[in-house]
Amino acid sequence: MARVERNLVEPIVNARLQGGRAAGVNWIPAIQMKLEDIFFKRGLFLALIGFLLGRALILSQLSPFGLPFFAAVFLMRREHAPLALLGLLVGAFTNSIVSGVTLFAAAFILLLLNKIKTPAIESHFKTMAVYVLLSLGLADLARQYIMFRSVNIYSGMMIAVEAGLALILTLIFIQCIPLMTVRIKSQALKTEEIVSVIILLASVMTGTIGWVAYGLSIEHILSRYLVLLFGLAGGAAIGSTVGVVTGLIFSLASVTSMYQMSLLAFSGLLGGLLKEGKKIGVSIGLVIATLLMGLYGEGTNNIMITVYESFAAILLFALTPTALLGRIAKHIPGTVEHTNEQQQYMRKVRDVTAQRVSQFSHVFGALSESFSHIDESSKAEEDEKELDYFLSNVTEKTCQMCFKKEQCWTSNFHTTYDSMQEIMHELNDNDGQLSSQTTKEWGKYCTRSPQVIAAISQELNFFQANQRLKRQVHESRKLVADQLRGVSAVMEDFAKEIRRERQNHHQQEEVILEALENFGLQIGNIDIYSLEQGGVDIEMSIPDCQGRGECEKLIAPMLSDILGETIIVHSEQCTTFPGGQCVVVLRSAKKFTVETGVSHAAKGGGLVSGDSFTTMDLGIGKYAVAISDGMGNGERAHLESTETLSLLQKFLMSGIEEKIAIKSVNSVLSLRTTDEIFSTLDLAMIDLQDAKAKFLKVCSIPSFIKRGEKIIKIESSSLPMGIIPEFEVDVVSEDLKAGDLLIMMSDGVFEGPTHIENVEFWLKRKIKEFETEDPQEVADLILEEVIRVKGMIDDDMTIVVTKIMHNTPKWASIPVQPKRKRA
Template identity: 55%
Template sequence: MEKAERRLMEPIAGEAIEKTQHAIQRSARKMGAHFQSLLFHKGVIYMFIGFLLGRAVILTEILPFALPFFGVLFLLKKDKALIGALSLAAGGLTISLETFLIITCHLLFFLFLQKAGAFIFKDRVRTLPAIILLAAAATRLTFTWIVYGKVTSYDAMMAGVEAGLAFILTLIFLQSIPLIASPRYKQALKSEEIICLMILIASIMTGLTGVAYMEVKAEHVFSRYIVLLFAFIGGSSIGCTVGVVTGLILSLANVGNLYQMSLLAFSGLLGGLLKEGRKIGAAAGLLIGSVLLSMYGGGTAGIMTTLLESGAAILLFFLTPKAVTASLAKHIPGTSEHAQEQQLYATRIRDVTAHRVDQFSGVFEALSQSFNAFYERSESDSSRETDLFLSTITEKTCHHCYKKEKCWVQNFQTTYDLMTQVTNETGADTYSQNRKLKKEFHSHCSKAASVEIAIEQELNEFKAGQKLNRQVQESRRLVAEQLLGVSKVMKDFSREIRRERENHYLLEEQILEALRNFGVEIGHVEIYSLEQGNVDMEMSIPFCQGHGECEKIIAPMLSDILEEQVIVKQEDCGLYPNGFCHVAFGSAKSFKVETGAAHAAKGGGLVSGDSYSMIELGVGKHAIAISDGMGNGSRAQFESNETIKLLEKILQSGIDEKVAIKTVNSILSLRTTDEVFSTLDLAIVDLQDAMCKFLKIGSTPSFIKRGDKVIKIQASNLPIGIIDDFEVDVVGEQLKAGDLLIMMSDGIFEGPKHVENHDVWMKRKISELETDDPQEVADLIMEEVIRTRSGKIEDDMTIIAAKVEHNTPKWAAIPASRYFQKKEQSVS
């Protein structure tokens, strides 16, 4: 009984714990949002920074920090300028009354110059450093003259130093304060931005000068804490840089802190080098560096103080939440957090792009459905057109007839059927011969003769309207097919965008180790896809001096490991001996196509009306196309060339072959009203299984030579551009290794003179060929055709021969799978 109660209570307890966790997370988010609002929106952070910068003094008399901070705040956050001014004045008052007065005069003089400069200069950002320079120099000189009654050369020099530092700090604060005050949409910080931010933080810590407890100085504790934090996040380079910058600013405030620059730099270097030991390693680096350099700077007497200060910094470092370090690391280039953030950003951009592509695909699909629905509805409205035609006839003939009510009210169906039959028979020119129908119609209608005349008069216009309507509907159907094809292409594109790089880290390590054990040195391996027939991976190898290790060793080993033929797709060799070669590997296709072509213009001229193309479609397919423009000369060449170019572009976009040909036909038929047409002979060979699709539009037959057998491929379609719409017949044929595909224009097929059956003649000539080299085949057949014409070329001639072969690699696979078998056995 107790066990049953416990089993019943376990889910309830789990739900309660989950609800409590969610409540704690919500409370933490609310507290974080409230704290952020208090810090930034209420201006607490500006109050804190202003108070410490008001206390920051260099060489006990130079005040270069207060005015630049107020000037930048006045420019960027004008609503927080009053808080900043009061905080600066309060900070100066904690130092001395003279400091308070100088800061106040600085601010007042700046406001006066800023107001005066606004009437002259429009670019406030560019003029801000100059205004601060003038305000700092003028305030210091005026204050010295009022208090002491004279201005010495030393006073003028110090005023120039203060004004110059204020000018430089203004430029620095213009870059660093926005990093603190504004949310960052840009994820990575530049090196200059990091240094400017460090100068701002060091300037703020200068305001802690004089704050100490039992000889433990606050500026030393917080400076080491900052150095330790950035060394842990960014590594030795960032830690060393932060240490140098922070130590330099602190040494300007107090000459006694000069050795702190080397201490912080060395500690940052050691802390970054030992960051692999996590927080303990970074803290050990700071502790070792501070103890070593304190012995050189202050001797053994200051070691205890240094240990206390470093210990306090380490304590603050250990109390820093992991969320803070992770958030800072996202903005430091080179960190893993920054790389993950960049990857997440790229993923978000990819998802947004894929979503937009999906939306566009949905729009095109909806448009296609809309056109199809309209087309189907229009097809079903043929009876409605007949009704409208009959209503026009009855309006002209039956409207004033005394038998109108008897015919169309009492005998509606009989009258309607008779008039429909008369209309159909008249349209077919058989009404005059159908005596039975004519007699029946005359006995039924008292105005039969006038009705027959009206039908004959209106029928031509009715047929023209029907023909135009059919053309419009066919155009709509073609547009619907094209829109659907575009929608499918966009869906495939969206699917490719969403395909993430799969997690192949384990296999990458295994391949790396197997190649290294084989004696091949590899820099790195990146696997993007291991899909059958679509392997995609990249490697970097040391400079190979052109020995071809990738093609001869690595690719054959990968072929054995992946149990699939892998070849080198692209190779970028290193430019110097110590560099790396970057190589891309991919799946080899099962078949390859070798082609040869022969081409001649009518009369041996330079301009031929035939055009041809042999292209790789990028999806493992090879396309061969021949287009023959009507007639000869430049106009025929233009038509055939336009057909080939349009077809290439559309096929390479991924649209289906049938839709592509219909699109080309639609474009060419709508482009001009001239009766200039072109044929198209298209063959698309799948390089994975050697399946070939033939699409013949008004073209001559093609032939496949397989051993001693010759196969004829033929289809009947009108040439492109004759009619707006037509159905494309696709003929499929399974090719085999060693097959020879021969395609030709009509100048070759119909070229032989005194030949009655061109099919038999061409088959005989192909079967008699003793070579299987594609180029030799094309040349021999063209030469044979020209010989039958006594050397004359009566028409444009084009012939393409393509040989299908197994894609045998140059190098056999090298057995490397034994290594993986041993590894799997050891793991099991």
Template identity: 50%
Template sequence: MLGRLTYRATSQTSAIPIPAKPFSRLSKRLVAWLEKPSVKDAKRTFWIILIGFLLGRAVILMHLLPFAVPFLAVMLHWQKSKAKWALLAIWAGAATISVSFAAYAVGATIAYLILHRIITVLRPQSNMIPMTVFITVAAVRFSVISVQEGISSYGAMIAGVEAGLALVVTLIFFQSIPILFERKNKMSLRHEEVVSIVIFLASVMTGTVGWLLYNLSVEFIIARYLVLVFAFVGGAAIGSTVGVVVGLILSLANVANLFHMSLLAFSGLLGGLLKEGKKIGVCLGLLIGTGLMGMYGDNQTALSVSMMETGVAIAIFLLTPKKWIEHLARYIPGTAEHAVEQQQYLRKIRDLTAGKVEQFSRLFYTLSNSFSDVNEEAPGKEPGRDVDLFLSKITEKTCQTCMKKHQCWTRKFSETYNIMERTMQEIEDNKDVYDRRLMSDLHAHCIKHDKVIRAVKDEIGQIHANKQLRKQIMESRRLVADQLRGVSKVMEDFAKDIQREQKTHELQEDQISESLLKAGIPVEQVEVYSLDNGNVDIEMIISHNEYNEGEKVIAPLLSHILKETIVVKHTEKASLAGGAERLVFGSAKQYVVSTGASQTAKGGKWISGDSYSTMELGAGKYALAISDGMGNGKRAHLESNDTIELLKNILRSGIEETVAIKSINSVLALRSEEEMFSTLDLVMIDMQDASAKFLKVGSIPSFLKRGRQVKMIESGNLPIGMITDVEVDVVNEQLKSGDLLIMMSDGIFDGPANIENREVWMKRVINEMKTNDPQEVADLLMERVIREGGGIHDDMTVVVARIDHHLPKWATIPVAFEEKAFAKSSG
């Protein structure tokens, strides 16, 4: 029977219906292919159908249809599920022109689908869509012309022109369609992408050619509306570019419309130049352009009709919601909306980065605590428990094989336990059994006393080795804990710096601009980022800096306004064209440090066991350090140099000074079995308030000379590497301008052997110096010690620093506005 259904059994005893009608499966696939889109995609599907319909109608050069196949190709590649609606819309659009155009559209699209399928099967990994479009359009157009007019070179040329246009249009559609239909949280369009989108919109607009609304051309209204929108959003450059592109596409659709390219380009330029007048200014630019080109241009459209078309476009533009225009402006580079969008994106990235840094900071802090928790011995361990474990190991080696073990450990348990405990204590204290009474008791009680003594000695040796190993492990854990805690603190501070919000300083920016204008320096832009004391950050763009006005005028003026010294931190060209420069101003250091040093090795040799360094750290800190390795020569030099290098790297990473010294101590204590120690004398000077921290680890005193007074600064810490848990005493001292700070190694301090009170002698020598130049002081002190000591008997190093106020090159410039208001607002 024709309509009968047959069944085939499966392993689950179920049946699958197989249609007997030959076309039923094809009909079902067609129904599934044309199924209604979901509500979510209905809006996108509507726009695809509308665009496909207009592109199917878009005819250029009287009889060419170069947009239909490219649109189908891009839709098939970009969103295959919507390609069916694009295909039907193209057919419908072509059918509204004529039967011949509809036949051509159907033939070209079906030919493309077949050829695309063949190429996909043969070369699935290749992307040959543009070439496939070219071949399809060229073959179909040449075939149509050959059937109608016969084979000719003219037909080949026309087919080549249409295929070439289709190839270019395919590339443009590939770039513009995904941008229009895909929503992205962050997207900034390049100028090439903007032009591609405009070409796509103009191509769609070509489908409206011939439509009239009360004798007004719809394509001209849409074209002028596009020019208005882009001129208002992007300015003169974007407006004129859109006018040229749209006018060119219109002229391809109808050569008589070539005049409109000039009208639209000129109107886009005028509208962009008048965009400061908001929408009214842009509309005025289009009206002026339409009027001028209508009066003096050679066109086929009456001026009244052209003005009415402009009026309708202006009305639609004025009714366009502001939200839509702002949404478009987000993607156009150079607009205020785009800048806000970029700032929001950067703020999001900043918050995300700060969050990750904070997570790592918490992770390192947790790891530090986990290592710190095991630094101490576990509580609850009783000494008796350790003795029991020790004696159980001894008895296992000796008493288990003894025939008298039951007599000793059952009948005389207390006596045996006491003798074994006394033996263990005696050997632990004296390395052997020297107590005669204990030896007598042991001989009388145990028949294997020699074996017991050897076993106790071996076990105690293992215990001592285990204790040493545990000690090193504890120190390693302490080192890791300190390092992790320091890294956690650095990352926490870094996260806070990232999250620091930029404050608004509009009043201060206006006052600074006004003052500079009165001083004769025009300023294009002023941005105040921070007004915190010691951390001022101001950026401005001035029209020229040819006579160094930034340093000579602007910096002194800002110094007077902010009541602190401001200097130029950085300058750069603001643009490739013109002399405008971008200047960055910041707080100057209130104090400067000048240094001098002198060093010599024992006996005048080349390699000294002392090492020193002077370094400027971030955050306005200056550090001076001297390290003296134990002994002399190359090994001592390596020890002290390693200490200095470790210190420099750790301090520059931002880790706190005491943590840095403890970390260095742990590293030096763990890395070698030999007794190699080194001292460290470190001074940290704050360049803003001249406060100083002295951290002395095994080093000799330093001296501070202020006028005719000399003060000694000392601390009693042991050298680095000598003990595992070093305690760092910090001595704080407030320095003043003109102070001399003298740091030295023990070779200088202990050089004169015949001097009894070295502290008094050193103070007197420093006080007698008439110079305050740091290098001269270092050289004179070195020479005096060598002469008084009768030679170079040890490695000698002296480092001298002088602290001075920072004086700007140019005096401050008083300003005219009320300074109280500025100080109040900045606070």
């Protein structure tokens, strides 16, 4: 329970002491710690609340507040329960001795019931509320019988009402106390939770009924202060709710305060409506409500007292630190403070997530550096050691039993070593053949020349196998390093995307809103994330257009004129219920677009082709076209080429650079099986922003670009995928233009008719003769021409034709007034 008092008073204490800290006064923290020790740790604040609740009455005779408060403290902070009970008893005895004795008896019965049957953990709240009902009911019955020796119907009804209210208040107090004991930083309070807190505060203020200072009612001042506080923190809805609840409890406590409910509710409503004026606006709302309701409720007799009470509440409100208002507003949904708190919390979560992703990216980067790092000095030293081991094995087989060993390896070590090394290199370079001159010279020097040469030749086979294995390991390390580097880059880009935040473009938002609203369009909300040229990103909510296409036909064309570039609808989420809001995302249109036509045929007119193709929009302004040809024909070749493209697509869609993606696919294919099943790959990556294209060809045939009457050939050479774990991918770059036709084909098409000597020239001539520029028609015509000239389909054939075009929006831009255009 210590956390209850701490959270209620600490904001006020901190705010009042903030100025002292700014001035650098050293004794401020000591005073703060002393106050915290007295009020919070020792439970003095609980005793003060208990004193006021012990005094609180309903209908001048019912006191249902004290026992529920004691039960809540007993459950939540049992160590402070005696002090809370002491405060309750003192407050009750200030009303009458009978009230104090009744409360003490009820508390004793409550503890007795709890001792007899301790509530289960899963239902201890409800069980404690029932115990409060029974305890207060038995204590009141005993009091009624002792004082009057009888219990009539009226008395029984009043006892039942008081016990029932106590049961409800127990559940309310238990619900309120955890909200104030735990420091909630980002959780919003529900409406019923706010009402419960107000009931507790109003119940506490009920204990001040009858207190008067200079002719002014303390309860009136405190109730209006409470309305001012929540009116500014939560707005009209919360302010009026606080006024109604507080006024209702006051009217139950004293019938003469009935008009206060209207005054407080009206004050909360006006103050909330004028909250933009801060404390002054809310205070003006209270003054207006006081004058109107004062004249209506009590005439002109006591209006000056009512006004003075309101001004006293305003004075207390003016002295309230702004920090306290901010803390209250943070927990009320819909307020600016709550929104900022939620955004700050989400920003922290986003930053932590982005930081973790970035850390993983750095880990992968470090692993990549570790795999790719090769110390040249250590590599040279290792090569020298391997040569020593090589010659040691040779000498072990030949020189150990030779009578000239001492002369060769002691007296002439360097000569013998260099000669044997020269023989090894010559055998290695000449496929195991040694020149006659070297054989003759070595025969003069060594008495066991044939045996030594044979031993060197035999050891050389093992040495070469070891070197091949080392190269494969080195190439595998390099591939792993490239893959890790690619993953690191993707994760770093993902971390940057997570950190992507809505930018402040208030002026541009006003310009766009003004232009659209003047055009007659209703815009609910607009968020601008980026206004960079070619990278515009805007999100807005609009009322349901019922399928009229306002986003594509009106909003996007108007934004195109305002921003000076073509804007298109990227995505749209329509509402699922009448009167809802649709969310639309508008982004910059790419300068180029592509249209693809495909024509293919299986060997012998079959249904399954060993060729596969795919076209994919990578979502980052790039478009990929790929053809893969599996080795041979039929189902096995089809599965091989299909899996090659499937793996490639997954790598490319993840954001990995295309060269690393192709190497990774090759690594998977080469390690997956020992069967000699290979596939080719022909990949074209087209940048839709500037029409630059990269061609990556893995054992694929040339491609052609038709630009008017000009035919451009694109070719490269490398081994098929899956043969060796590591190979270099040649990248050919070419700037495409609008109207270009990119023609890619498999080897079944390029091999062409057998009676044609120069198939490449024949294909170029045929492509140049085509009058149509429709990609599908061009693909069909090429396939038809090849089959007609061949007379048969002797291999799988696939042709993919891609046309590059300027991106012309479907709807023209709608001009707006020049003053609205972006500078």
